[in-house]
Amino acid sequence: MARTLNGARVLVVGGGGFIGRHVVRAVKDAGAQPVGMDLVAPDGDLANVPWVTGSVSDPALFATAAAGCDSVVFLANSSLPNTANFDLAAEVGAHVQVSVKAAEICNDQGVRRFVFASSGGTVYGNDSAEPLTENAPTSPRNAYGASKLAIEHYLRLIGAMRPMWTVALRVSNPFGEGQRALRNQGFVAAAMQHAISGTTMPIWGDGTVERDFIHVHDVALAFVAALVAEAPPATVNIGSGQAVSLRQMLAEIETALGAPVPVAYEAGRVVDVKRNVLDVGLARRTLDWSPRLPLAEGLARTAAWWRAQ
Amino acid sequence: MARTLNGARVLVVGGGGFIGRHVVRAVKDAGAQPVGMDLVAPDGDLANVPWVTGSVSDPALFATAAAGCDSVVFLANSSLPNTANFDLAAEVGAHVQVSVKAAEICNDQGVRRFVFASSGGTVYGNDSAEPLTENAPTSPRNAYGASKLAIEHYLRLIGAMRPMWTVALRVSNPFGEGQRALRNQGFVAAAMQHAISGTTMPIWGDGTVERDFIHVHDVALAFVAALVAEAPPATVNIGSGQAVSLRQMLAEIETALGAPVPVAYEAGRVVDVKRNVLDVGLARRTLDWSPRLPLAEGLARTAAWWRAQ
Incomplete structure (x- = not known):
């Protein structure tokens, strides 16, 4: 049994961002009526989507945006993995408090479901030879992960105590069309940009660390699956379930682009764990979702997008 | 190897509370110079302890209090287990943000060690037949536990990134002299008060749920152990390690008091898990600390205190 989204209003907070744009499209494809919210109005194929322009930290504006919506996908991020560490107390206020308040x-506005983007790449923290299940010990390795995990716990309480259903998706390392190589985010985007510009990409460590890369379209479909599932768990991993080393990934990127990625290996950072790969069995069983797009196909789409920039 | 506390200034935030008063005494017994901080000035045997009267949420006042201290024991609580659930966003600001800021x-004031009182009774959340190790899955069952866990994660980051060492003690169910039967806190205190006043004590469920009760003097010694240990872990369970049902506890309390506790068993609350008992092996190995006081002796001391009220 699944809920139907036909004609339902779904607010996508952070709808103008990398993942958000794909979620808006997937929500529309699922028959729902997406409403975007972000700091700036959208362009391109999203220009005609109903939109609320402003900040989620404005409670009155956000209440207006949420009113009348069946569901909310919450992708707003006021912190970034590499900068949130400098002022932790401010990070708590800007990220955790704003998200919990949202x-x-x-819930107060009668929204039935709230699907939150958590981080499968930063909440677990410790090395693990096996793919990580949702019950693996959590030990966030940066403020971004600590905030994501804290929000998850408050959302679980809201789901247990209030009428609104809450779901947190622990997304691994997303890549794909629309991801910019800004502020140290996105290994694939950075590699594509370095290949196209012919500049050298610094890689911390020897490139043997393994990550779980997933194409953003599969991620967007996971958000839709969390919206329609009858009774989704409070916390679910979303990833490929496959371990891929940075060296392997670089080779795949070079194949997709048909161009070399110039790299320079540098001394490893202590923050980098050896292996962070998600077990996605719970998503298969409870959301009827699986990663579909083969890595090569996802990279081919991404490469085509970069060549068109 | 252990650090010496001889003559070191140790700020005990929340020093006027139930656990705080015992920690101030234990810190003094360990040869350190305790400084208390709380909303009100202390009385009784603590009247001569140097004291900062005010709120930890006042950054300037708190910086003055922390200046010149070797270590800080942080027992300040702006939330209570049974009331924090009503306004979660306010709870995040008042408890998590204030604690992380503190x-x-x-760290900015040069404090070398920060020992935080977390909650072994609320962070784990799920039922477990086995005593819970620090790696057991966390799933806080109320806002109090969610806040404690969030603070733990930020403190671990501070310990990793800044000069100051941080330790979080996940304390189970403390009881003892000075614990008041207020605001639904403290099963032992409530039972003692009901026995003395001859009023009926409501007990949710059938009294078979098992908890881990530990006398507050052992808890205070654990804080001292965390202050002196050479390299304590970021998170450590502190409890008796023993499962005791509420029914067994009532029988022990009646023996200690020499009086019956009138009780009425009522329908169980969904928030109550069947069993919450801590594995304290890590504290034994890393803090050279073990629970010492037998349950009967701890209850005898507590009963004597209640009879003197």
């Missing part, structure tokens, strides 16, 4: 406002 | 201020 969820409470949604 | 830790950052301590």
